[in-house]
Amino acid sequence: MNRREGEGCPRRNADAALDRDASDNPSSPVIAAFKVFQQELDTKHDKYERLVKISRDVTIESKRTIFLLHRVTSVPNAEDILNEAEVKLDAVRQKIGQIAEELRGEDIFQFHRAFTPGIQEYVEAVSFLHYIRHRSLISLEEINARLVFMKTEKVDPKGSAEDLQPGGQVLTFQVTPSDYLLGVADLTGELMRMCISSVGNGDIDTPFQLSQFLRQIHDGFSYIGNTGPYEVSKKLHTLRQSLGKVEDACYALRVRGSEIPKHMLADVFSSRTTHMDPEEGVV
Amino acid sequence: MNRREGEGCPRRNADAALDRDASDNPSSPVIAAFKVFQQELDTKHDKYERLVKISRDVTIESKRTIFLLHRVTSVPNAEDILNEAEVKLDAVRQKIGQIAEELRGEDIFQFHRAFTPGIQEYVEAVSFLHYIRHRSLISLEEINARLVFMKTEKGSAEDLQPGGQVLTFQVTPSDYLLGVADLTGELMRMCISSVGNGDIDTPFQLSQFLRQIHDGFSYIGNTGPYEVSKKLHTLRQSLGKVEDACYALRVRGSEIPKHMLADVFSSRTTHMDPEEGVV
Numbered sequence: 430m431n432r433r434e435g436e437g438c439p440r441r442n443a444d445a446a447l448d449r450d451a452s453d454n455p456s457s458p459v460i461a462a463f464k465v466f467q468q469e470l471d472t473k474h475d476k477y478e479r480l481v482k483i484s485r486d487v488t489i490e491s492k493r494t495i496f497l498l499h500r501v502t503s504v505p506n507a508e509d510i511l512n513e514a515e516v517k518l519d520a521v522r523q524k525i526g527q528i529a530e531e532l533r534g535e536d537i538f539q540f541h542r543a544f545t546p547g548i549q550e551y552v553e554a555v556s557f558l559h560y561i562r563h564r565s566l567i568s569l570e571e572i573n574a575r576l577v578f579m580k581t582e583k584v585d586p587k588g589s590a591e592d593l594q595p596g597g598q599v600l601t602f603q604v605t606p607s608d609y610l611l612g613v614a615d616l617t618g619e620l621m622r623m624c625i626s627s628v629g630n631g632d633i634d635t636p637f638q639l640s641q642f643l644r645q646i647h648d649g650f651s652y653i654g655n656t657g658p659y660e661v662s663k664k665l666h667t668l669r670q671s672l673g674k675v676e677d678a679c680y681a682l683r684v685r686g687s688e689i690p691k692h693m694l695a696d697v698f699s700s701r702t703t704h705m706d707p708e709e710g711v712v
Numbered sequence: 713m714n715r716r717e718g719e720g721c722p723r724r725n726a727d728a729a730l731d732r733d734a735s736d737n738p739s740s741p742v743i744a745a746f747k748v749f750q751q752e753l754d755t756k757h758d759k760y761e762r763l764v765k766i767s768r769d770v771t772i773e774s775k776r777t778i779f780l781l782h783r784v785t786s787v788p789n790a791e792d793i794l795n796e797a798e799v800k801l802d803a804v805r806q807k808i809g810q811i812a813e814e815l816r817g818e819d820i821f822q823f824h825r826a827f828t829p830g831i832q833e834y835v836e837a838v839s840f841l842h843y844i845r846h847r848s849l850i851s852l853e854e855i856n857a858r859l860v861f862m863k864t865e866k867g868s869a870e871d872l873q874p875g876g877q878v879l880t881f882q883v884t885p886s887d888y889l890l891g892v893a894d895l896t897g898e899l900m901r902m903c904i905s906s907v908g909n910g911d912i913d914t915p916f917q918l919s920q921f922l923r924q925i926h927d928g929f930s931y932i933g934n935t936g937p938y939e940v941s942k943k944l945h946t947l948r949q950s951l952g953k954v955e956d957a958c959y960a961l962r963v964r965g966s967e968i969p970k971h972m973l974a975d976v977f978s979s980r981t982t983h984m985d986p987e988e989g990v991v
Contacts, residue, residue: 471776478772482765489761493754 473539480531480543487524487547491554494518495619498557502627502635507561514558521551526578529602545608552604552612557619564638566646569609576602607658614650614664617643621671628678633686636678643672756822759814763826766810770830773804774837778898781840785906785914790844797841804834809861812881828887835883835891840898847917849925852888859883886937893929893943896922900950907957912965915957922951 494517501507528544552572559567578600604612620639627635650665777800784790811827835855842850859881883891899918906914929944 474772478768482768485761485765489757 476531476535477540477543480528480540483524483527483531484544484547487521487528487544488550490517490521490524491547491550494521494554495550495557498554498561499619499623499626501561502623502630502632511558511562514554518551518555518558521554522576522578525551525576525602526580526600529576529578529600530580532602533600541605545611548604548608549612549615552609553615553619556613556616560616560620560642561623564642566613566642569604569606572604572609573601576604578602610650610653610657611660611664613646614661614668617646617668617671621674624675624678628682633682636675636682640672640675640679643668643675647672759818760823760826763811763814763823766807766814767827767830770804770807770811770827771833773800773807774830774833777801777804777837778833778840781837781844782898782902782905784844785902785909785911794841794845797837801834801838801841804837805859805861808834808859808881809863809879812859812861812879813863815881816879824884828890831883831887832891832894835888836894836898839892839895843895843899843921847921849892849921852883852885855883855888856880889929889932889936890939890943892925893940893947896925896947896950900953903954903957907961912961915954915961919951919954919958922947922954926951 494514497510497517498514501510504510525548528547532540555572555575556567559565559571580598580600620643624636624639647665647668650661650668653661655662777797780793780800781797784793787793808831811830815823838855838858839850842848842854861879861881863877863879899922903915903918926944926947929940929947932940934941
């Protein structure tokens with residue numbers, strides 16, 4: 430971390446005298462300039478750190494929402510779970526509102542690495558919920574439409590008459606297309622898990638829908654190829670594995686399903702997946 | 713993260729009927745047991761997350777203290793800087809008090825990975841300050857003696873303890889070791905900057921001191937935590953840089969006037985400086 434002002438480099442002869450003056454006189458312009466740099470950098474790093482903390486909270490809450498959503502395949506009342514998930518995602522949106530507040534007036538790409546994990550997890554969670562409800566992929570515009578925050582301006586008693594804004598401010602958070610892409614790539618891993626658990630529960634329609642859906646997402650990612658962010662290639666590899674698992678499930682259901690009664694199908698499938706399951710964790 | 717209750721594994725035939733009962737009946741003992749597990753795990757993970765956050769704050773504040781302490785070689789009034797550093801370290805100790813509060817009644821080794829980076833940075837900062845003042849290595853007992861916190865109990869009538877509770881935080885020997893290893897990198901930087909400032913005694917003291925620390929680490933060898941081997945490698949590089957500085961001062965120093973020594977040294981260090989960052 431190069432945040433030291435007056436780097437401890439050896440000084441050149443020609444400047445030696447000037448530097449001795451600078452170090453003796455604490456109000457020299459050089460020292461004063463560096464003090465300004467110090468404050469700017471400290472403010473920037475503090476903001477980065479706050480964003481990292483908020484992003485960790487967003488990640489954890491989104492992950493818990495996803496785990497909650499995985500339960501819809503195994504309980505009869507899916508609507509309760511979906512409503513509970515919606516409540517959790519509202520809490521996550523509040524946190525994203527805090528991120529937006531921190532980024533007000535800043536260049537978001539200076540802090541992008543701080544909040545990008547949280548935003549990707551949020552995209553994963555909200556698109557998972559959307560898929561369970563509507564069997565389709567949520568669009569980036571829909572995601573951004575939910576991330577609009579009304580900030581009521583704290584009225585400053587010393588404020589002048591010109592600054593009065595009775596309605597409050599509108600603050601939006603725009604998910605970048607790269608975060609959306611990476612979130613959708615993570616979504617495919619969760620959909621694969623949902624497929625496997627639904628087979629275990631005896632649902633034989635979902636795997637086929639999922640297989641088509643994942644195939645379309647996979648084709649979309651192949652169009653992007655290597656023109657996107659560098660993480661896409663890693664996630665494309667994982668996406669292929671997920672697609673492979675889902676398609677194996679469909680084959681097992683279709684080909685073996687005609688031979689074996691339904692209640693034994695789960696056994697067949699479990700022995701096959703444990704055999705070809707080198708790495709389970711997508712996140 | 714395997715925190716899903718009722719893992720989505722395919723169910724066996726024999727239990728199929730029982731499981732359908734379990735999933736239909738939300739108050740079955742299986743579901744109830746898993747709900748308890750869920751709460752326990754959520755509490756544990758939340759605590760871990762809080763510890764990570766506090767540890768990050770400790771790390772950042774300790775690093776800033778170290779940067780502050782590097783300035784003692786280049787300003788005339790070292791005492792101001794040392795006092796300012798002491799104030800910052802007191803703030804860090806308050807944060808460590810919060811860590812101790814979170815760990816009250818818990819098995820610290822379950823959460824050790826959460827706070828170990830912060831504690832290592834703190835050990836590095838406090839030992840650096842101690843070295844600048846006393847030219848010696850602070851001991852683990854001295855560090856732990858500073859980490860005693862008086863907590864006044866917000867108590868009910870039965871729990872009245874007029875004196876308040878004493879809470880201590882014990883730095884583990886492995887964290888102490890790793891913090892001292894990081895200290896050597898900072899001492900190497902201090903050595904180089906003091907040469908640049910014309911101080912020709914410090915490098916020799918540091919060379920001896922680092923040699924002793926290096927010998928100590930060599931005794932440990934591979935019986936310690938696994939990070940020690942990586943840090944031993946960096947320690948050797950730091951020791952090499954400090955010894956090169958001493959050689960340059962001694963051998964070339966007799967030939968070249970003092971004010972040109974800085975130039976000679978800067979060209980040599982930039983030549984053999986593959987990786988500067990120790991942290």
